[in-house]
Amino acid sequence: MLSNYIKIAWRNLVKNKTFSLINIIGLATGLACFILISLYVVDELSYDRYNVNADRIFRINSDLKFGSIESKYAVTSDPMGATLKKDYPQVEEFVRIYSSGGGKLVKKGNEYLKEERIAHVDSTLFSVFTLPVIEGDPQQALTEPNSVVITASTAIKYFGTTNALGKVIEANKTPFKVTAVIKDIPHNSHFNFDFFFPMQNLDYGFGTFLSHNFHTYVLLKEGTDHKAFEKNFAQVIQKYIFPQAKQIMQINSMDDFYKAGNKIDYSLMPLTDIHLRSDRVAEIAPNSNIQYIYIFSAVALFILLLACINFMNLSTARSSRRAKEVGIRKVLGTERKGLIGQFLTESILTVIISTSIAIVIAWLVLPYFNDVAAKTLSIKDLLNTRILVWLVMLPIIVGVISGSYPAFFLSGFQPVVVLKGKLSGGMKSSSLRSGLVVFQFVTSIVLIIGTIIVYCQLNYIQTKKLGFDKEQVLIVDGAGSLQKNIDVFKNDVSNMPGVVSATVSGFLPVSSSWRNERTISTETVMSVQNSFSTQTWGVEHDYFKTLGIQLKEGRNFSKEFGTDSNAVIINETAAKILGYKNPIGQKIYTLKDLQSGVMISYTIIGVVKNFHYQSLRQNIGPLCLFLAKTDGYAAFKVKTSSVKSLIAQVETKWKALAPGMPFSYRFLDGAFDEMYRSEQHIGKIAIIFALLAIVIACLGLFGLVAYSAEQRTKEIGIRKVLGASAANIIAMLSKDFLKLVLIASLIAFPIAWYAMNKWLQDFVYRIEIGWWVFVLAGLTALVIALVTLSFQSVKAALANPVKSLRTE
């Protein structure tokens, strides 16, 4: 019986080539999307699970509020890990990772390479994380100072072999002995370092609980409830943090601290949550967002659903053609059950063919998808058992979903009626079919609106007045490598034609540069009432000029004032928090360092207009600028049409002044765009999916109109004989479908508005959704539908009426 079903199914597919193609292409496209997104989602969900103890590893997060701003950090203080291990038996092991010290210059032959993926770690690294060692003893590898653990590819890069045990690597002019070579860290890890240096080699004022700079992970013993464990942090705060805080602030108890509106709170984040659910200050690398996983999964399902709907619509529309067969089968005694089985077999067969094509499409498209999604997925990932199960189940599930309605609909025919040819065509179920078409267009229009809004927001961010001028600012990285030549370099480059001004600083208004947060007080003795935390940046005299930052009142740093080393320029937010009517001339105080408790004073000499130094997702926080040399970057405002030759000159100068040091540059606007890379990926992916959804919806429309024209061949013939023009016929055939698109628009608008409004809430600075977006999206859908319809309706309208009458 099954072979009979398959035989009929196959012959039907071959016989109705157009419909079969529409079905198969639509389904294959939908399934290909589904496969790609599954690969993406499975990869995203797999982060950090390569660790054998993944379910027992937790990162200590810190939530701190001091003064005005509350910050959520991915880091904690340096003694925290050891303290927990010492005081609580539930903690089996801990490890700290310090990665915020910037890159190191590593010597290779006669040149220096800037290595960014470096970390200082505790020797317990291998007891917590699963990092397979190729050579060396993991337990001993990081116990001695001046040792280093490198990955296999790093070993090959520097020594041409993974056989690098005992060899020496020179980093920042210090020799380190390779004590272990580990396998490359899997790409699906929330950290990805090439070099692990021991903690002993880190130059850091260890011992304070008040400074948060270490990513700290604890391995809890089996069966420990991490939520319950978090309650112990209250004790830790009381026992260790309070005594240190008391020294520098006037507080008698932690309650004083909390009462003033401050907060200090620690929590444990499961390792496997970090990649998708952590968006904190000082992440090792930007993480992904679980929201996008939800959105993509939903979009994939919707696209698949659109393709299924095509299948249902076309199958039921064509029902009159199958009616006779159903009638005969019923007369011959088959039961409804058998017919349902037959039609389901047909749809499953179609889906199996489509799935095979979809796999090929996915394989072909994967490189482009990787490009857009910034992934390194491989089609081999399909062999993952979880996906394989899906790939086998998918045709069956999709086949049943898309085939069930036609199956029940067709098998319900009365044999007497259909054999007499009384069936009034497939239009009986036209209201349901119309509903499904509306659904398809609702989905498409929502996606179109979403795409337009994502693009408008990105455009808004990129062109928004930021309070500084990001255009034509050349940034040279690693200016510290110039050492004493740094001023020579700066001066020589500023004298080049086309260079307007220059400045050297580690702090730039893009998130990839340095940040430094400190606590500022308005009085000499710091208390919770008179202090707040703020960004504190060291800049030069020419900083504002080079970056186009405007002074609101007061003056800039000037070489004419010898006292400017004790001067500070604040931004408008800081001025507002301080609350002075006239802030110029007022003094602020800050700790020289956490250990000594000595306070230094600064005089406010100027206020700059607020500029966006963080992503537009955040409000502009307080900022204090001091006159200080911070040699992270050299920035040049340029005004030239031949940027290329200028860069070449700068590079020549660099090579002369910093021989052997790597030259790398970028432009401020490029660095700025980096901050919105994830939105840009989302934007691109949204466009692709919106297009696919529309293509699939239009394929379905195309099929339905073709069917409708075929059904009405006789009617069209009669109308033409009676004098209808081609235009009349086209209008007649298109009208009904266009009505559906209009209805779909009306339904889609509020849905899209709601969803996109929610997305925009993520941005502090965002666009208003204009009415034109909806009009544009509606018109786009309408025009595309009209074009699709015209293919078939024109053909039908131009057909010879005599011929069309004869076919009946």
Add this chain to the structure above:
Amino acid sequence: MIKISNLEKIYRTEDVETVALNKVSFDVKEGEFVAIMGPSGCGKSTLLNILGLLDDPDGGSFVFAGQEVAHYNERKRAGLRKQHIGFVFQSFNLIDELTVYENVELPLLYLKVGADERKKRVEEVLEKMQIMHRKNHFPQQLSGGQQQRVAVARAVVNRPRLILADEPTGNLDSINGNEVMQMLTELNDAGTTVIMVTHSEHDARYSHRIVRMLDGQVVLENVMI
């Protein structure tokens, strides 16, 4: 074998009520060959559909092989149909996507007959209908006469007790028509009950008895000699 009494069938639309069968009663004995005649719209096809368990009556009784079947549900009717009844239509009603062989095989598939037995019986009946040489062709590749022979082959392959023929020669020329009538007669001679709806007095003469209908009622039954 068949006993119907006071059978009624009424078609209703919003404001028109059409009585298709108005208290029809008659019997058909096992092995009989009955022709039903009458002008268009007299209810003969409705009657045949009810006899073939394709449609259910609105009133009256229908006893088929000793069972009252008038109110059987679709599943039960399908069961009886595939076991006991063969159909021959004016328009052949072969499935276009299946070959001659597969069309004839279909009823046996629904009866879940084993593969070997199926092959034997299909070939036997194709041989008998002299279309064995066409077994791998599709219906559109055959002449009308050949198609009807395939339809007859399909109707008899499950060895039904009753064959219902709805104007079996209506779409055929006289030579092919006579051939089909000959086949039905042979089947009847072999013991199968045949009920045939026809417009043709010539075809009706092959039967043992003619039931004449008018406006949903049996008006005359004459026995052929």
